Amino acid sequence: MILFNNISQIVLIILSVGLLISTLEYLKKVQIFSTKGLLSWNVMQLKWTKENQSPLLKPFFKLFSVPGLAMLFLIRCLLITGLLFFPLQSTVGWVLISLLGLSLLLASLVTHYGSDGSDQMSMLIIITLILCNMPALASNKLRDIGLWFIALQACLSYAVAGIAKLVSAEWRSGTAIKDVFSTKTYGSKKATLFLQKYPAANLFLCWNVIIMETIFPLCLFLPWPFALIFLVWGFIFHFFTAVIMGLNAFFWAFMATYPAIYFVNHQISWNLF
Incomplete structure (x- = not known):
């Protein structure tokens, strides 16, 4: 182990x-x-x-x-x-x-x-x-349990968010991201104009987020090179969300879970293979 x-x-x-x-x-x-x-x-x-x-x-x-x-x-x-x-x-x-x-x-x-x-x-x-x-209680086993909990919670958060988007007509039709970027609180004029000019990009982005969030828990079980794709996607997703929407806290909160995901992925790989 x-x-x-x-x-x-x-x-x-x-x-x-x-x-x-x-x-x-x-x-x-x-x-x-x-x-x-x-x-x-x-x-x-x-x-x-x-x-x-x-x-x-x-x-x-x-x-x-x-x-x-x-x-x-x-x-x-x-x-x-x-x-x-x-x-x-x-x-x-x-x-x-x-x-x-x-x-x-x-x-x-x-x-x-x-x-x-x-x-x-x-x-x-x-x-x-x-x-x-x-x-008084700390041990390597207890710390491992904590890392498992953090990793599983992160994967659950992504999956629940993805499923919620999947049942949303706005996300399935490919208008949700453009609508969000059009708001005053989380909006971006440049991003909105781009998505208005290229509606296919909005559809691609919506379904990209839906699919990747929904299947994100697979990163725990896939061989590390394939699991890394999910973490790179998550980094890019949260980075641009922070830049465009101003949601800086989400970037750091979820990036903090990635070392735990790395740990769990390697423990599963070690025991399975």
């Missing part, structure tokens, strides 16, 4: 780059958390107070002001920087990633309306790394 002891560390490093970028973005636009901002705690707290959430959360509510969140984001940057110097398997590294996970959980209370699949994937990876690297 193949054991790659540094795979978890590589996953964490890639994810940390994305978290650092998103945290710096929050610091730059921290005023959106002001009383007149889009994510004002005066509004965001209604989700928790109205639904009578656990009183254990209430002591943290005072944190969600502009100065409090700015401090939280600065601390997160320091935690991410610290993880570059302390291995995940060390006690200090585990404490740092645990505090990082706590900062993400706290911030999610006030950013839940602006969160997306990349936030969920990032949180899932962080929690998995925390649980599978606890100093």
Whole structure:
């Protein structure tokens, strides 16, 4: 059985780059958390107070002001920087990633309306790394289980997204990508004009995404040179999604799962062949 002891560390490093970028973005636009901002705690707290959430959360509510969140984001940057110097398997590294996970959980209370699949994937990876690297329980087998979970979750995410697109008439007819690029939030004027000029390209791109996402789990079982095609496709897909649509977080969150996919693919190949 193949054991790659540094795979978890590589996953964490890639994810940390994305978290650092998103945290710096929050610091730059921290005023959106002001009383007149889009994510004002005066509004965001209604989700928790109205639904009578656990009183254990209430002591943290005072944190969600502009100065409090700015401090939280600065601390997160320091935690991410610290993880570059302390291995995940060390006690200090585990404490740092645990505090990082706590900062993400706290911030999610006030950013839940602006969160997306990349936030969920990032949180899932962080929690998995925390649980599978606890100093008192950590073992190579437990770390392997964590990498399997991350890889399977990534493949499930792709497959579910692909199937959802497959049942969509807009995606099957080849208009979905052009329609998305035509929006103000995720749009691109140049991309829209290109797809309007070449409608066949839009049909090709739509079906390319549908097929590759739906069959993405095959990358776990195929010989590595063929599995690599899926990862290269995923890299290109997320890269251009980040450039054109501005969804930067998706790129780093899903790239962080690729070392785990590599690990699982090689373990399966080792046992099968």
